[in-house]
Amino acid sequence: MTGTEPAPADKEASESSQGLARSLFRVSLPRWRGGRYSLSKLFFNFYLLAMGSFVAIAFTADFIISTAQRGITDDYARRFMRGTITLIEDELFRHPRTTWQRNIKELDEKFSYKLDIVERMSLDRRLTPVQVSKLDAGDIAIDHDGDIMYHRLGNSSQVLVVGPLAANRNPELAERLPLELRLRLLTWSLIGVIFGIALWFWVRPIWRDLESLRQTARDLGDGNFDARSPPAISQLIAPLSDTMNSMAERVQQLLATHRELSCGISHELRTPIARMRFALEMLTETDETAERERLWGMMEADLDELDHLIDTSLTYARFEREAPQPHFSSVQFDEWLADEVDSVRLLGRQLQITVDTEKLPEKLNVDLDRKAMPYALRNLLRNAFKYASRQIVVSAEVDGERILIHVDDDGIGIPPEERDHVFSAFTRLDRSRDRATGGYGLGLAIARRVLELHGGTATAEAAPLGGARFTLAWKAHQ
Numbered sequence: 001m002t003g004t005e006p007a008p009a010d011k012e013a014s015e016s017s018q019g020l021a022r023s024l025f026r027v028s029l030p031r032w033r034g035g036r037y038s039l040s041k042l043f044f045n046f047y048l049l050a051m052g053s054f055v056a057i058a059f060t061a062d063f064i065i066s067t068a069q070r071g072i073t074d075d076y077a078r079r080f081m082r083g084t085i086t087l088i089e090d091e092l093f094r095h096p097r098t099t100w101q102r103n104i105k106e107l108d109e110k111f112s113y114k115l116d117i118v119e120r121m122s123l124d125r126r127l128t129p130v131q132v133s134k135l136d137a138g139d140i141a142i143d144h145d146g147d148i149m150y151h152r153l154g155n156s157s158q159v160l161v162v163g164p165l166a167a168n169r170n171p172e173l174a175e176r177l178p179l180e181l182r183l184r185l186l187t188w189s190l191i192g193v194i195f196g197i198a199l200w201f202w203v204r205p206i207w208r209d210l211e212s213l214r215q216t217a218r219d220l221g222d223g224n225f226d227a228r229s230p231p232a233i234s235q236l237i238a239p240l241s242d243t244m245n246s247m248a249e250r251v252q253q254l255l256a257t258h259r260e261l262s263c264g265i266s267h268e269l270r271t272p273i274a275r276m277r278f279a280l281e282m283l284t285e286t287d288e289t290a291e292r293e294r295l296w297g298m299m300e301a302d303l304d305e306l307d308h309l310i311d312t313s314l315t316y317a318r319f320e321r322e323a324p325q326p327h328f329s330s331v332q333f334d335e336w337l338a339d340e341v342d343s344v345r346l347l348g349r350q351l352q353i354t355v356d357t358e359k360l361p362e363k364l365n366v367d368l369d370r371k372a373m374p375y376a377l378r379n380l381l382r383n384a385f386k387y388a389s390r391q392i393v394v395s396a397e398v399d400g401e402r403i404l405i406h407v408d409d410d411g412i413g414i415p416p417e418e419r420d421h422v423f424s425a426f427t428r429l430d431r432s433r434d435r436a437t438g439g440y441g442l443g444l445a446i447a448r449r450v451l452e453l454h455g456g457t458a459t460a461e462a463a464p465l466g467g468a469r470f471t472l473a474w475k476a477h478q
Helices: 008-028 039-093 097-108 129-136 176-221 238-285 289-321 333-343 373-387 432-437 443-453
Strands: 115-119 141-143 148-152 158-162 328-332 352-356 365-369 391-399 402-409 457-462 468-475
Touching: 039 097, 039 141, 039 148, 039 158, 039 176, 097 115, 097 158, 129 141, 129 148, 176 238, 238 289, 328 333, 333 352, 333 365, 333 373, 333 391, 373 391, 373 402, 373 443, 373 468, 443 457, 443 468
Parallel strands: 352 391
Antiparallel strands: 115 158, 141 148, 148 158, 328 365, 391 402, 402 468, 457 468
8 A cells, every 4th residue: 555645635634733733832921021930039029928928927927825824814914913912002001192293203213114093084995895804803814915913002093104114224134135136037048048958959850840840832733743841850740741741742742633534634635526527527528318317326336436535534633633422331242243243234245244243252241332433343344345356254263352343355455564564544555456446544543443442443454355354443341
């Protein structure tokens, strides 16, 4: 079986399909600002986002924890300061109320935090209702915002104010705040640096993989459909890289199928169209009824041939474009095989067609796709009808876990070096017999695709009858 060089029209069809694929890839490529998105920009954007989120989470957690512990802290502060406040109160009650302001100033100089006395009514706007109720009940009210404690002096309208406790007058204690602040800043700086280094080593391989994917997509968009993305360094990008390569292989396969169908169909269409054109010219030049009927019959045969070519090509394209999901069902195999052969027996005309199932176990059930498998068997039978001289034998047997169907004819056979090529689309034996028998080289290609759906094979070899034997083999039970 040999092919011919594609005509200019075929080359144009092939180039147009590749151009369409290139345009689709170009549309799908991301629009990178400035043509390139820098690694440093990606790193800093991600660093700021991650670090900002981390700091926000830390401060939020600290706020929640401090709020939850506030009640415990208040109780501890009240117990801790109750003795001091009681001593100050006792000291004030030892003097007349008119001298309390002078006495509190004297005591204030002896404490590291501020002491003062204010009127009860001045605190209504400063304290919350809960704090006011505690103050009126004789308890210690704590203002968290100012870190100040309030205690009512007996039944008087005077309130002792202690604090702010943080603003102490001890130089050593005063230095604690800036020291603590410096330690916090140093800690957060170290955390930021360590996080940045770790993030850099994490982002860098991801960036390299993204660059490789971008370059592969650009190559595919430029029409280099052999381009593949290298193995990804990062496990995060590995599934995307595998998907990109699978997509590229699928696109390449679809383009090859499109090109193959375009070239093959363009060649196959020329012969019936040329015959129809010749018949139409002859019709205009003859008035004989018999000749006109003969020419009409020729044109009808050419139309049937064109219809069969289109139907077969669409079937092959469907299998090549996207393999349908097989739907297996169990059938009694000998009955199914006999029914399928009987459905096309009339096409064999005078040929002797025999079905041999003696090697099969009785009532053998086989799993197969009842919609797809008939395509394979009928195409093998049609091929045998074209080349057989007198006899065709369809037989079946079980070989281990596999079921085998043989279609034998007594035709001219197939040379060993061409037995695998006959399953390629638009491939036919380069013999004068082909022109007499017709065909497009698609039937055997469809048969092989159907068997691939079943996880099996379609092969060709010499037949015991002297012609060709085609064998379909797949697992009897899926």
